[in-house]
Amino acid sequence: MTAASATRPSKVAPKRVGERQEALAGYALIAVPMVLFLVLNIGSIVYAAFISLWKWNVRTGPQKFLGLDNYVNALNDPIFRSAITNTLYYTVIWVPLTMALGLFLAVIVNQKIRGKTFFRGAFYFPSIASSAAITTIWIFLLNPFGLFNEVRGVLGLNPIFSLLGYDPNQDWLGDYHTAMNGVIILNAWTTSGTFMIFYLASLQAIPHEVYEAAAIDGAGAWDTFWRVTFPLLRPGHFFVATVGIIGGLQLFDQAVMIGNVDGAPANSLMTLVLYLYNAAFKRLQYGYAAAIGVVLFLIIFTATLIQRRIFEGRQPATA
Amino acid sequence: MKQGQMQNPPQMPRQGEDAPAPDVPGSSMTSRAVVASGGDAGLAAALPAPVSQPRTTVVGDTSHAWRRRLAYFFLIAYALLMFVPFGWTLITSFKTLEDSVRLTIIPQPFTTAAWEYALNNLQPNIVQMFFNSFVVAIAVTLTNVVLGSLAGYAFARLRFPGRNILFLIVLATLMIPDQLRMLPIYIITNSLGLGKGPLQLVSIVLVLAISATSVFLLRQYFLTIPKDLEEAARMDGAGHWTTFLRVMLPLATPAIAAVTILQFQGTWNGFFWPFVLIRDQNLWTLPLGLTEFRLVGGFGTNWPPLMATVVLATAPILLLYLFFQRYFVEGIAASGVKG
Numbered sequence: 001m002t003a004a005s006a007t008r009p010s011k012v013a014p015k016r017v018g019e020r021q022e023a024l025a026g027y028a029l030i031a032v033p034m035v036l037f038l039v040l041n042i043g044s045i046v047y048a049a050f051i052s053l054w055k056w057n058v059r060t061g062p063q064k065f066l067g068l069d070n071y072v073n074a075l076n077d078p079i080f081r082s083a084i085t086n087t088l089y090y091t092v093i094w095v096p097l098t099m100a101l102g103l104f105l106a107v108i109v110n111q112k113i114r115g116k117t118f119f120r121g122a123f124y125f126p127s128i129a130s131s132a133a134i135t136t137i138w139i140f141l142l143n144p145f146g147l148f149n150e151v152r153g154v155l156g157l158n159p160i161f162s163l164l165g166y167d168p169n170q171d172w173l174g175d176y177h178t179a180m181n182g183v184i185i186l187n188a189w190t191t192s193g194t195f196m197i198f199y200l201a202s203l204q205a206i207p208h209e210v211y212e213a214a215a216i217d218g219a220g221a222w223d224t225f226w227r228v229t230f231p232l233l234r235p236g237h238f239f240v241a242t243v244g245i246i247g248g249l250q251l252f253d254q255a256v257m258i259g260n261v262d263g264a265p266a267n268s269l270m271t272l273v274l275y276l277y278n279a280a281f282k283r284l285q286y287g288y289a290a291a292i293g294v295v296l297f298l299i300i301f302t303a304t305l306i307q308r309r310i311f312e313g314r315q316p317a318t319a
Numbered sequence: 320m321k322q323g324q325m326q327n328p329p330q331m332p333r334q335g336e337d338a339p340a341p342d343v344p345g346s347s348m349t350s351r352a353v354v355a356s357g358g359d360a361g362l363a364a365a366l367p368a369p370v371s372q373p374r375t376t377v378v379g380d381t382s383h384a385w386r387r388r389l390a391y392f393f394l395i396a397y398a399l400l401m402f403v404p405f406g407w408t409l410i411t412s413f414k415t416l417e418d419s420v421r422l423t424i425i426p427q428p429f430t431t432a433a434w435e436y437a438l439n440n441l442q443p444n445i446v447q448m449f450f451n452s453f454v455v456a457i458a459v460t461l462t463n464v465v466l467g468s469l470a471g472y473a474f475a476r477l478r479f480p481g482r483n484i485l486f487l488i489v490l491a492t493l494m495i496p497d498q499l500r501m502l503p504i505y506i507i508t509n510s511l512g513l514g515k516g517p518l519q520l521v522s523i524v525l526v527l528a529i530s531a532t533s534v535f536l537l538r539q540y541f542l543t544i545p546k547d548l549e550e551a552a553r554m555d556g557a558g559h560w561t562t563f564l565r566v567m568l569p570l571a572t573p574a575i576a577a578v579t580i581l582q583f584q585g586t587w588n589g590f591f592w593p594f595v596l597i598r599d600q601n602l603w604t605l606p607l608g609l610t611e612f613r614l615v616g617g618f619g620t621n622w623p624p625l626m627a628t629v630v631l632a633t634a635p636i637l638l639l640y641l642f643f644q645r646y647f648v649e650g651i652a653a654s655g656v657k658g
Contacts, residue, residue, distance in 0.1 A: 019478070025559045026479035029469040033529040034485060036466075040504060040526060041492040047503035105397065108390050115394075121644055122398040128640045128647060129405075130588030132606030133629045136613060137404050140411070140622055145420035147407055154422060189400070197648055221386070250496055253590045257610050273498045277595075280502055293499040300496055 045297070048290045056286035070291035080292065082267055083275040090180060090271070091248035098188045099240055102195025103233075107225070109196065110203050120200075124193035131253035138186045139258060144169040173258050176268035183254050183269065191247075195240050202236025203229070238311035245303045249296065252277070272296050405633075412627040419622040433623030437631070441612065443601045445628065452604040452632075455523055455593075456586040462528040463582045464575055470529070471537025471574075472563055476549070486538070492531045501595055508596065519597045526592055533578045536650070540574030541567060573649075580643055581650030584636055605632040 052071070055064040074080045109120050126134060141147045149169055152158060158168050166178075173182045210232065214224045255269040261278055263270025276296065280289035411419050412433050414426040438445060473479075474486050504526055508514060513522035544567060552562045568575075590606045597603060603611065609628055640647055 022477050022559065023479035026473045026477035026482065029473035029477070030485065033466045033470040033489075033534060036525075036529050037489055037492055037531070039507075040500065041495050042488065044500040044503040044507075045495060047506075048499050051502060108394060111390065113387070113390060113394070119394050119398060120648075121640075122401050124648065124651075125401050125405075125640070127651070128584060128636050129633045130606045130609075130636075131590055132588075132609040133633045136609055136625060136629050137408050139613070140626065141404055141407070143420075143620070147404075147422070150420075150422045193401070194651060197651055246494075246496070250498060252498070256594070257613065273496075276498055276501070280505075281595075286502060286506075290502050293496075293502065297496055297499045301494065304494065 048293050051287055052290035052294050054287045056290075058284050058286060066287065070288045071295070073288065074291055074295065079267065079270060080275060083263075083270045083272045086180060086263075086268065086270055087249055087251060087272040090184060090251055091245060093181075094184045094187055094248050095241060095244040097184065098191050098195055098244060099237070101188060101192035102240065103199050105192060105196040106199035106203055107229070110200060120196070123196055126190040127194045129190075132257060134190055135186065135254050135257040138182070138254075139173060142172040142182055144171045144174075148172070174265055176266040179258065179265055179268045183251070183258065186254060187251075191244075195244070198240045198243070199233065199236050202233050202239070205235075206232050234311055238307060241311070242304055242307050245307070246300055249300055249303070272299075408626045408629055412623055412630055414623050416621060416623055419626075434627045436621075437624040437627040440624075441608070441628070443603055443608070445605075445608070445631065447601060448603050448605050448608045449631070451520065451602055452587055452606075455520055455604060456583050458524045459527045459586040460579055460582040462524065463530060463533040464578055466529040467533030467537045467578055468568060468571065468575065470534045471571075472541050472567055474534065474538045475541035476567070477559070489531045489534050497591055505595060514596075514598075516599070517602065519599060519602050522596050523589075523592050526596070527582075527586060527589075530582070532650075533582065536578055536581075537571060537574050540571050544570050573646075576643070577646045577650040580639060580646040584639065584647070587636060 051062075053065065053067060054062045055066050057063040105123050109116060109123070113119075142149075152161060153168055161168075161170070170178070172178045206229065210228055211224065214228050219227065250273055251271045252273040255263060255271050255274050256277075259265060259269035261274065261282060263274050272292065273296065276289050276292040279285045279292060410424065410426060413429055413431065414423075415428065415430055415432070418427055470489075474482065474489075508522040508525065511522075513519065513525070548566055548570070549562055552566045557565065588606060589604070590610070593604045593607045594610075597607060605628075609625075609632060612628065613625065
């Protein structure tokens, strides 16, 4: 019997024939996926980092070693800076907004109500469609003569909007003041259901006894939520925020579909990723594009680490 | 930090015990691996299917009726917000262009002209794009199921040196943004000769052939299958391969279903890689076509046929969703959102 060795993953080289066979089988099964992971993921990072140090010729490859010049140039590039600003603006607003919506939906759907399954399915529904389809719908709804402008006219809301400085046929996605906010609301709408699902999983991991204890202490629903549920959802907050930030920093599809690769109107939809795409395939500056990619990766990586610090804190996880 | 370790399941005695011990390394390793991977600390939390028995929270039976009414009001209002844009899209596809910017709920006149236009006049043909999307989505789904279950089984059940490190590497790939990989992959696939003709579709399949999510989902599922079943098969003289095919794989059907749905949907809807890797018009997938139609030429504000195309592009996923809703939810709970 190999029961003893089975209790721990063996870090020692396998001795018996059976163990050797098992190890060989293991390597055989993971071989193809592992090669793909190593080449297309790990290899890509290394390759991208390498390219970023060069002036890179599209046909012939490395042309002139630049060291960190591509990075320095990026930092001095006004469009790169506005791409960073736009991307951060989007992320800072979109993530908390969508988290709040998702949490709100999750808490409501998690109660004793009729049609729970239906509502859950309904709220998740926009997440299943492609970004292309959703964005096309959004462009249609928000066009100057679209449903949104029509409905606010019919509801008599136009005086309020004109106080805010928008005319009855405001081109929401074509005006650089409002285009990014339009994208934020679009993605809050489509992603709130996904965040709801994440929060539901976390909510259901909270032991029932905790609520019973709160009830015995005479805590009302409001207090129970803020004093008990919300802090105990810490692992959920962490997960949702991380996923959100990573997704937010990579905003691309909606920006391209609305403003084409130029980030129109007036660079207001120029995101970090879109700028990277431009540098690579419009201006053919591979080295520069790779440098932007590395910066993006570092930002995402740092954001994730900071998140871990904040959310892991002292609170023991409940998950 | 020390308290953080309390989240690990209570440890069974670690050495030399017989009966339930084999499962321990698996489960305790899971939480450690996931925590160490950085971005995925919540994965473990997210995994248990949200479909399972919900618990009642805050509002108990003592709550006031108005609170419940308020909840229903929000639920219904928000549900409407979810459906109205799609409903409006469907309605618009049966309108004339003139009528499409008016607030008529029943098209006046009702016409299928937009559908005929979308089916006949688009370049490339929409049937062609449908076919392209379908081929790529099926291929990617297949490779993920096959490679994912092989690797998932190995990581869950077979012992080999370096197993933990390799699995960590797999999980770590979840942290790498696609955009960082864009240029290297573009260069690599081109130098492999995948930049021309139908091979452009192959390059997409290659890039998406296996995702860490698929491996992770299947591994987690294999870990939950009792070892006794496998050992019984071994006793009967079955090798690893037979055990895997005859015993483990059939038991993993729910996880395979989740991976299938997740990958099919993700690839069908995918925009980024086709946008980067496909140049020939006749190889466009539907999302690419939708975007290009809007941006190029006068089709951009010809709303009714554009909406008909949106309906066509969404219909297959919608059908899948109606029938397999819980697998969508399980898959997404374990994966995360894409840009």
